[in-house]
Amino acid sequence: MYDFTYQKPSSIADAVKLLAEPEAKALAGGQTFIPVLKQRLNKPSTLVDLAGLGLAGIKAEGDKITIGAMTTHGAIAASPEIKKAIPGLSMMAGWIGDTQVRHCGTMGGSLANNDPSACYPAAVLALNATIVTDKRRIGADEYFQGMFTTALATDELITSIEFALPVEKSAYEKFRNPASRYAMVGVFVAKSAAGVRVAVTGASQNGVFRHTEMEQALSGNWSPDAIAHIKTPPGGLNSDIHGSAEYRAHLITVMAKRAVAAAS
């Protein structure tokens, strides 16, 4: 990696001030960013480590669960509150990467990066979660704006993610990229106060998206059969050496059916 300055501020204000510097980058676990640095694909002036801001933790209140931005996948997977209230989210966190990755990577880091193959965007979008930043609250539908693109301003930090309760049904299924184990296609299905929502990650060139046709079908009939016939047009889907757009389109239906079955 190239040389950079490392800073670990202890307040959000300090962190935001440091991040205002051109070429400063936030470090929120680093499970994507550190490999990028090691390959010299990014040359930050300053690395602002967010681990000292007190943003980790899970809080379950009556009508919501709030997950601090710096909460690790491992902590989310292990949380009994999340397992009980939103089993799909618990399942998802437990499947990310490997043990080491799950104990370093954070939900806020993943959401801020918005990798098109990341898992969390599907959960956040399907559960209609709210992204809370140091400046405002952003709804999931507004937050995701295409691959590696979000509604966040450059000097804006996610502080927590709020999931409204109750969630009646939730499940996640993913088809892993055979080599990297990232989601080649991941589908999160949820039924909550926001209605039935189906979010697909890994498949599209534009990152996570809602599958409205499946949402409509499942609203009337929550069963795998209700969506078995639904075909996703391959246009705009990713295509690489592991899976063509057609294959991904097919897998969306398969994974969605399995997620619905798992949440039944």
Added chain:
Amino acid sequence: MGANAFGQPLTRKEDARFLTGRGRYTAEIVLPGQSHAVMLRSPHAHARILSIETRAAAQAPGVLAVLTGDDWSADRLGGIPPGESLIRLFGTPEGQGYSFRPPPRPPLARDKVRHVGDTVAMVVAETLAEARDAAELIEVEYEPLPAGTDTASAIGAPAVWDEASDNVCFRWSAGDGAAVEAAFSRAARIVRLNVVNNRIHVGALETRGALGEYDPASRRYTLHTGTQMPHGLKKELAEDLFGVAPDRLRVLVADVGGSFGIKNALYPEQALVLWAARRIGRPVGWIGERIDGFLSDYQARDNVSVGELALDGDGKILALRVRSLAAVGAYLAPEGQLSPTVNTPALAGVYRIPCIEVAVTGVFTNTAPTSVYRGAGRPEAVYVIERLIEQAARETGLDSLELRRRNLLHPSALPFRTGLGLVYDSGDFPAMLEHALARADHAGFAVRRAASAARGRLRGFGIAHYCERVAGAWGESGWVELSPDGRATVLTGTMSNGQGHETAFAQLVADRLGLDPADVDVVQGDTDRVPSGKGTGGSASLSIGGAALAEASDDLVRKALPLAAEALEAAPIDVAFAEGRFSIVGTDRSVGWRDLGRRLGPERLEGVGSWKPETPTFPNGCHIAEVEIDRETGHTSLVSYTMVHDFGRVLNPLLLEGQLQGGVAQGVGQAAMEHVVHDPVSGQVLSGSLMDYQLPRAADLPALTLETLATPAPSHPLGIKGCGEAGAAGGAPATINAILDALAAVGVAKLDMPATPERVWRAIAEGETALPRVRKDGELPPKVMPLEAAR
């Protein structure tokens, strides 16, 4: 004798070191004053180098040297020798040879780059970060040229070498073509199959590395590196690269974290670090990163073949004919000609095939050079014949087991001369097949298949039954020395790269000398200390190196006997050696190695032995894979894997199992996961990291069932046959045969490796469309394509 004797499952002496992080790999050797090198590699698959501007890099902080091919040439140094003469096997026509054998390859490309990753310049600096920073300042002006990376279309693709406009490196053949032709003309049925043996990146856990030293006082070079063949490396570096006598060069090898053939042959970096060390007067270290490996390690396999079987009306094989295109890559690696030619006799398999013809065309492509990899042509050959057997069963409508049984060589037919001239001397193939079927519970397969079907899954049962020729190509010597404290020191020219030689040789010698294996030290990987060696390869370390050490142990006993007699104040003729003690026959008076050690004067007591086999050995085995396929996704799970092997006498069943596990994993990896993929237009490597190149993981493999059914090797002094490549020999064909067996239920007849989920899914989709046209029971199978069309 006891828990450490020949045949006992002694745990590995080296494990404590490896498992507690105390292994010593090339990257962990740090010398005083060491500098660090990085390689600048070609971003183009094929391009002319117009200019290389190094001034800015040379002035960058910490930089000690920036070196290019012009510098190498100005120092009048040699190149990496290309593969040697083509082997002559039974039926190889006189005078057959290379169409174009490239010249020795300078370690830095000069006028042209021929594959992505070709080495273009070297930067040496005080720190690795400084070397990397400086490398970014080198400006290379390229004129990109059209490139070809595909083997099947290599002939006619843009020429990799101006001297070989058709991209042909060699045309080679073996076997009795006339007899094969005659057999095909009278055959009742001809079965023809195109198979692809996909290109593999070996991906040893320890990346390649080299650390060079030069001592101006003695004018000696010392190379620390991971290799399987230290002495060969020393000779090539001295004679071919630096033009000095071999005694001017020392190769030192510490622990090696996997090789499987790729660390056999000389690489550019091994020469470059020595050269740079001489130029700057300091040690120069280079440790390859994963990306260096993906782009510049020798790669493996990469053949496309057409196999044809001629059968009579009873399903008996009359002849086998195979034509292959084999990619040698952009250069001919030092052993690049070996895999496609030398080990083709494994095509004969375990069958009574009266005549065989094989013809191979070696072709250049704009890819990393290919070289030997676990099996070195044997797995490729086994893949062809074992796929053909199943295809023949499918096309004739005969049950595949019945077809196998009708064609298996019976022990009473041994010795048997195969159609490619080998003489099989031992083995019981029919018993092995039946035993493997029983161990894999073939009888219960129908029930398991039905249970899978009930869960929406397709289940398949696949067999690969092989016989390979190993350990016959060279000799080794071995030395066993008694130390004053009664320990034995073993010197061997073979080189462990993870498979446990320290344990194996200690156990073998300890058994021979009646010592505790803990009291036997194994010295390897030092060309100054070990007088000679061929090295490790071809399943030969134990069978050849071990036989030499057994003889050396016996020689030590012979030489120690007079000393023992002296100690016992007896006539040598009255002294006998047994179980670690020399005793006066008929008395209870004896002395052991410790007593003798204490009596050693200034003279060394060393036993010497050597073994150069006159005939090879023939390990063989039957692998059975069982798979389950998710119909909706095409994902294949290997649910069980059973092997019955004949390795002759087994020294240590634990080491054996380790060898088989690794080999099977590599075979399964090739069958269902691994594939080096290039962009068809640009020649860029699309599978250049572990994010895109799928190596098998522990969770991908079930517990393996391994059993041995030994017939001792009649030609070998210890009865050993060799096991290093056996897992890889059967792994790929057994897995693919199982997948095809599963997919037959949905009308799939064709599938190439790797059987990735999408490929399997597509095959299912196409098979289901084609299914109505597939024959019903009793209906004749489709007519086989006329032979003319097959050519």
